Structure formats: structure tokens, C-alpha cells
Amino acid sequence: MLKKSVTFVKGIGEEKAKDLHNLGIYSIQDLLEYFPFRYEDYRPKDITEIKHEERVTIQGTIQSESVLRFYGKKKSKISTRVLVGNVLLTAVFFNQHYLKTKLVIGSKVTLTGKWDQHRLSITVNECKFGIGEQNSSYEPVYSVGGKITVKGLKKMINSAMEQYGNQIKEILPPYYLQKYKLIERKDALYKLHYPLNFEDAKKARRRMVYEEFLLFQLKMQAIRKFHRENSGGASINYDKENVTLFLERLPFSLTSAQQRVVDEILKDMATPYRMNRLLQGDVGSGKTVVAAICLYAAVTARFQGALMVPTEILAEQHYHSLKALLEPVGITSELLTGSIKGKKRKELLTRLESGELNIIIGTHALIQDEVQFHKLGLVITDEQHRFGVEQRRTLRNKGLNPDVLFMTATPIPRTLAISIFGDMDVSTIDEMPAGRKPIETYWAKHQMLERVLSFVEKELMKGRQAYVICPLIEESDKLDVQNAIDVHAQLQHYFRDYKVGLMHGRLHSSEKEEVMQQFSNNEVQILVSTTVVEVGVNVPNATIMVIYDAERFGLSQLHQLRGRVGRGDAQSYCVLLADPKSDVGKERMKIMTETNNGFELSQRDLELRGPGDFFGSKQSGLPEFKIADMIHDYRALEVARNDATHLVSSEEFWENSEYKYLVMYLEEQGVLNGEKMD
Numbered sequence: 001m002l003k004k005s006v007t008f009v010k011g012i013g014e015e016k017a018k019d020l021h022n023l024g025i026y027s028i029q030d031l032l033e034y035f036p037f038r039y040e041d042y043r044p045k046d047i048t049e050i051k052h053e054e055r056v057t058i059q060g061t062i063q064s065e066s067v068l069r070f071y072g073k074k075k076s077k078i079s080t081r082v083l084v085g086n087v088l089l090t091a092v093f094f095n096q097h098y099l100k101t102k103l104v105i106g107s108k109v110t111l112t113g114k115w116d117q118h119r120l121s122i123t124v125n126e127c128k129f130g131i132g133e134q135n136s137s138y139e140p141v142y143s144v145g146g147k148i149t150v151k152g153l154k155k156m157i158n159s160a161m162e163q164y165g166n167q168i169k170e171i172l173p174p175y176y177l178q179k180y181k182l183i184e185r186k187d188a189l190y191k192l193h194y195p196l197n198f199e200d201a202k203k204a205r206r207r208m209v210y211e212e213f214l215l216f217q218l219k220m221q222a223i224r225k226f227h228r229e230n231s232g233g234a235s236i237n238y239d240k241e242n243v244t245l246f247l248e249r250l251p252f253s254l255t256s257a258q259q260r261v262v263d264e265i266l267k268d269m270a271t272p273y274r275m276n277r278l279l280q281g282d283v284g285s286g287k288t289v290v291a292a293i294c295l296y297a298a299v300t301a302r303f304q305g306a307l308m309v310p311t312e313i314l315a316e317q318h319y320h321s322l323k324a325l326l327e328p329v330g331i332t333s334e335l336l337t338g339s340i341k342g343k344k345r346k347e348l349l350t351r352l353e354s355g356e357l358n359i360i361i362g363t364h365a366l367i368q369d370e371v372q373f374h375k376l377g378l379v380i381t382d383e384q385h386r387f388g389v390e391q392r393r394t395l396r397n398k399g400l401n402p403d404v405l406f407m408t409a410t411p412i413p414r415t416l417a418i419s420i421f422g423d424m425d426v427s428t429i430d431e432m433p434a435g436r437k438p439i440e441t442y443w444a445k446h447q448m449l450e451r452v453l454s455f456v457e458k459e460l461m462k463g464r465q466a467y468v469i470c471p472l473i474e475e476s477d478k479l480d481v482q483n484a485i486d487v488h489a490q491l492q493h494y495f496r497d498y499k500v501g502l503m504h505g506r507l508h509s510s511e512k513e514e515v516m517q518q519f520s521n522n523e524v525q526i527l528v529s530t531t532v533v534e535v536g537v538n539v540p541n542a543t544i545m546v547i548y549d550a551e552r553f554g555l556s557q558l559h560q561l562r563g564r565v566g567r568g569d570a571q572s573y574c575v576l577l578a579d580p581k582s583d584v585g586k587e588r589m590k591i592m593t594e595t596n597n598g599f600e601l602s603q604r605d606l607e608l609r610g611p612g613d614f615f616g617s618k619q620s621g622l623p624e625f626k627i628a629d630m631i632h633d634y635r636a637l638e639v640a641r642n643d644a645t646h647l648v649s650s651e652e653f654w655e656n657s658e659y660k661y662l663v664m665y666l667e668e669q670g671v672l673n674g675e676k677m678d
């Protein structure tokens with residue numbers, strides 16, 4: 001019934017319905033669940049509690065003849081004295097001359113307006129006569145737009161409540177209502193729209209937040225369950241003995257976190273379900289070797305593997321490090337990027353299709369039509385947030401429903417991970433390889449450049465290397481920002497005894513490769529670059545990272561850049577050259593100097609920016625909630641996730657009528673008939 005169009009509500013015609021559509025309101029239910037975003041506190045306050053410039057409501061008695069003055073034709077001002085409690089104050093009314101006759105000595109008034117602590121006066125916006133219950137309230141404020149006003153919307157909600165309020169059904173099972181002491185659904189909706197006080201609104205909100213998160217998580221968990229059960233993925237029966245031997249051959253032993261995630265992933269690969277897993281770990285936590293082990297394992301089960309990365313530099317880098325690990329054990333791997341052309345490309349594609357080639361590493365080029373696999377079993381993508389859903393799907397569809405592992409070095413706060421990736425399994429490397437010294441980070445103003453450069457020189461004298469990052473490639477007349485080409489020239493002049501390299505996105509890929517190679521071999525000691533080195537690049541002898549105009553970068557980007565150093569045993573440094581103007585900018589620099597931990601950093605970033613901005617709101621795929629707030633209510637989100645996981649895997653849930661509304665919800669959402677299973 002509540003699913004019917006809002007036009008069934010008395011007083012809402014086609015015209016108004018259209019305006020409501022702009023607010024996302026189509027059904028009666030939508031209208032009833034259109035929640036206020038805050039409440040205005042009209043309850044009278046004690047004068048002593050009021051802060052300067054605060055908006056308040058006070059009650060009192062008029063004590064003096066009120067004085068009316070006109071300015072020009074339309075402007076007017078009334079002043080009068082009002083006794084509130086035992087304080088005598090001045091009330092000022094602008095352009096409300098018609099009140100003059102009512103503001104008489106002895107009359108009781110309730111005034112709402114802005115308080116001036118110094119003058120002991122209130123500039124009145126709203127004046128009600130008499131003092132009583134009806135004046136003391138706590139009123140919802142809704143976000144509106146177009147032709148719809150708050151007042152109009154309230155009227156519509158009122159009629160919807162009157163007509164349909166008794167049809168609001170409880171959808172949560174009694175067990176959860178009791179367990180979390182949640183109020184009934186109908187009660188909650190009433191209290192959200194008509195709270196008597198703050199407590200009312202809070203209780204109501206708490207109930208609806210849990211409901212909203214539970215429904216969302218049920219959907220996620222149900223999708224995840226059906227994904228697994230119906231996906232028909234390959235069982236990758238890897239050769240345990242060979243994998244163990246492979247681990248023994250590594251130049252280091254895995255950290256326990258690496259070991260744990262390897263176990264999780266391999267176990268998942270061996271099941272006949274399609275793996276859909278996120279591997280997150282801070283920069284430098286050692287994800288590449290985990291990828292190598294998994295790819296190796298897939299090959300021991302006679303499958304092929306693919307590793308897809310966002311940039312050619314990174315593809316290059318991964319190719320070299322994987323090859324070093326895989327070639328000695330007889331595994332063939334090749335690099336495929338846009339710049340590999342002609343005969344070489346053709347040959348490579350033939351080997352891939354015949355199955356002679358075990359592992360392919362590349363950029364987006366991997367997902368073009370011409371690329372055909374013999375038997376693709378595992379796809380790993382690095383920095384997954386740079387790949388669109390479509391691209392991942394295309395690649396998956398080429399093979400036998402391959403297992404998919406997404407690696408990301410943008411540690412996602414738990415809160416977000418379980419929201420965005422609610423339908424994925426998550427493996428987390430939360431430990432750094434032993435012996436790593438935390439990178440020391442400093443924030444310096446640009447005027448301190450000399451000192452920064454002499455600091456860099458000291459590192460160079462120890463035989464170390466440096467990165468210098470600039471926001472732009474070349475000079476811009478619009479932005480007063482350091483550019484890589486100029487900085488490269490300046491630094492080459494300053495550091496005469498060292499070789500300074502230049503790297504940016506406009507270089508030809510063979511040029512990029514050459515510079516990178518020189519830097520890797522320490523033929524170049526200082527690499528001036530734009531953010532193309534942001535992800536994945538690994539040169540352990542580099543110990544200092546200088547970032548020009550650091551305020552122009554986001555926190556996670558700065559953290560990624562910083563992660564290019566601190567990859568060896570030596571103490572590493574990061575210097576942020578920045579003169580941020582905004583408070584947020586200053587806060588970002590401060591956070592960088594205070595923490596090296598990517599998870600903590602991203603949590604603080606999230607708090608600073610809000611979740612919508614975290615991945616850039618458009619492509620983020622962030623769920624939108626009507627009332628819940630992922631940061632603020634993250635505890636409820638966790639609770640709801642656990643409950644949802646438990647529910648979908650219990651038989652009772654699908655059979656017992658206690659849960660029928662929840663199951664109906666999943667049906668409506670198209671989860672049960674497979675619509676949502678790409």
C-alpha cells in the first residue's frame with residue numbers, strides 16, 4: 001500500500017507529485033521516509049545559557065512602550081524592552097511595523113532570533129504572542145528545493161501520516177528490536193517527524209539507522225552468497241608442495257600477515273566458487289610477492305594468470321620483479337602494454353592463446369578483444385579503484401570465470417571497506433616487513449628550500465637517492481606552481497656532482513623506461529618527476545622524497561608518494577614543501593607528519609573530507625543513505641554487517657515468517673533472481 005504513488009495522498013496532485021520527484025520522492029513510503037536533516041530548537045532558553053550571536057528562542061513580558069521608526073518608505077525598526085526571568089533586555093524588530101500595536105506593556109511573547117551578548121539584545125525573526133506549550137517545540141527541518149517549501153512539505157507529510165500512518169509495518173524481527181532496544185518502526189517514523197524533544201529524535205534515528213544499514217548489508221551479503229553459489233568458478237587445485245618450495249626460495253620469509261593473506265587467498269582459489277576478494281595493505285607492506293605466489297599457485301594447477309595495473313611504468317616494474325621470481329622456477333611471463341606492437345605483439349598473443357605463456361602482465365591493453373587466453377584462472381588487478389567495473393567484467397568474461405583479486409594500497413578505513421566492498425571478501429596485510437624504519441616526515445615552507453636541498457645533499461653523499469615531485473610538467477601561466485621541467489633544470493644546476501633525471505607523463509614510454517632504469521641502477525641519483533611515480537615504483541636505495549607544493553595533493557596521494565621511500569633498511573625521509581592557505585590544507589600537512597600508518601591516515605582523511613569525496617563521489621560507488629552516516633554511525637554499520645552475514649547464511653531466515661519482510665525486501669531489490677549478479 002505504501003508503495004503507491006504519492007498522488008494517493010490527499011492534497012497531492014500531479015503537479016506537486018512532479019516537484020516531489022525532484023526530491024527523490026515517488027511513493028507514499030518515500031514521503032514518510034523523507035527525514036529531516038536537523039531540528040530547530042524552539043524551546044525557550046534561559047538567558048544566562050545563551051552564547052553571543054546564537055540563534056535562540058526566549059519567553060518574556062513586554063516592559064516598555066515600544067518605539068517604531070521608519071527609514072524611507074519600506075524600512076522600519078521597533079525597539080522594546082522585555083523582561084526575561086529577571087533580566088531586562090532589548091528586543092529589536094526590523095521591517096515588522098505591523099507588530100507595533102501588539103507589542104504593548106504586559107503582553108507575553110515568545111521571541112526567536114539572534115542574540116547579542118554585548119548589547120543584551122535580540123534581533124527578532126519570529127514573534128509569537130502568549131506563552132504556552134504550543135510555542136515550545138523542537139521542529140524538524142527538511143532539505144527542500146524547487147517549488148517545495150519546508151512548510152509545504154510538512155503539510156504533505158502530515159496528510160500522508162494521517163491517511164496512511166497506521167499502515168506502517170514493523171519489518172525488523174522482534175529479536176533484534178529487543179537485543180538493541182530499538183523502538184517500533186511506526187513509532188520511529190512519528191518521532192522523526194514530530195519529536196517532542198531531542199531524546200525522541202535520537203531514539204527514532206537510532207532505530208532507522210540500524211534498519212537502513214541492516215537492509216543494505218542484507219543485500220550485500222545476499223549478493224555475495226549467491227555470487228559464490230552460482231558463479232561456477234574454477235577450482236584451482238594448486239600444487240601445495242611446489243608452492244612451499246617457492247616460498248622457501250624467496251629472498252626473505254613472509255611476514256605473518258603476508259602468510260595469513262596468502263593462506264586466505266589460496267584457500268579461496270581452491271574452492272569451486274569464483275573468488276571476489278580485495279587485498280589491502282599499506283604501501284610497502286609487500287603485496288607484490290603475495291601476487292606472485294598466487295599467480296605461481298594458479299600455474300601449478302595448469303591455469304594462466306593475469307596481472308593488470310594502471311600505468312606502463314608500474315606494469316614494467318611488476319614485470320621485472322615477477323619475472324625475477326618466476327623465471328627460475330620455469331614459469332613464463334610477458335609484458336603487454338600499448339607500446340608493444342607489431343610482430344612481437346602478435347607472437348605474444350599467439351603464445352597466450354595456445355597456453356604456452358603462463359602469466360601476462362600489463363595495462364588496460366590486457367582487456368582488448370584481440371587478447372585471448374587459453375585457460376585464464378586468476379586475474380589480479382593492482383590499484384583496483386582505477387579500474388572501472390566494466391573493464392573488470394570484460395576481462396573476467398574472457399576466461400573461465402576466473403578468480404579475481406583486487407589489490408589496493410589505498411588502505412580503506414574499515415568503515416568504508418565493509419560498505420563499498422560489502423559484497424567482497426577482504427584480506428588485509430596489517431604489518432610491515434621487519435626492520436623497516438618509519439619514514440620521518442617534515443613540513444617546510446618553500447622559503448626553506450635551501451635547507452631542504454642541503455639535507456638532500458647529505459643523503460646523496462651517503463650514496464642514497466632522492467625523488468623530487470612536482471605537481472606540473474611545465475610552466476603554467478595560470479598556476480603559480482613548481483613544474484618538473486624547471487625544477488629539473490634548477491636541481492641539475494645545484495647538484496653538479498650528481499645526475500638528475502626527469503620523468504613525466506608526456507615522455508614516450510621508452511624514454512620513461514630508460515629514466516626509470518637509470519634511477520633503478522643508480523646512474524641517476526635524483527629523479528624529478530610528476531606523480532607518475534605515485535604507485536608501485538620500487539627503488540629501495542632511494543631514501544628521500546621531496547614534494548613541492550604538497551598542499552596541491554590529497555592525503556592518500558601524498559601517502560602513496562611517500563611510500564616510494566622507506567623500502568630498504570635505511571632511515572628514510574619525506575619533506576613536504578607547502579604553504580597551505582586553508583585550514584584543511586594545514587591539517588593535511590599535520591596529519592602527514594603525525595602518522596605513517598595508511599589506515600589511520602585514511603580514516604582521518606575520511607573524517608576531514610567526508611565519505612562522498614573519498615574516492616571522488618561519482619565513480620566511488622558509495623551507497624547513499626537516507627539517514628545513516630557511515631562515519632558517524634560506523635559501529636552500527638559493523639553490527640548490521642555481522643547480523644546480515646549471520647542471517648543470510650541461516651536457514652531460518654529464508655523460511656521463518658518472522659523474517660518475511662526482510663526477504664521480501666531482497667526480492668524487491670532483485671537480489672534473489674540474479675539481476676544484481678553481473
Ligand code: ADP
Pocket residue numbers: 252253254255258281282283284285286287288289409433434536538540567
Ligand atoms: P607494496 O605492498 O607497496 O606493493 P612491495 O610488494 O612493492 O610493496 O614490497 C615492498 C618491498 O618490500 C619490496 O622491496 C619487497 O621485496 C620487500 N618485501 C616484501 N615482503 C617482504 C618481507 N616479508 N620481508 C622483507 N622484505 C619484503
Ligand code: MG
Pocket residue numbers: 287288409536
Ligand atoms: Mg605494489
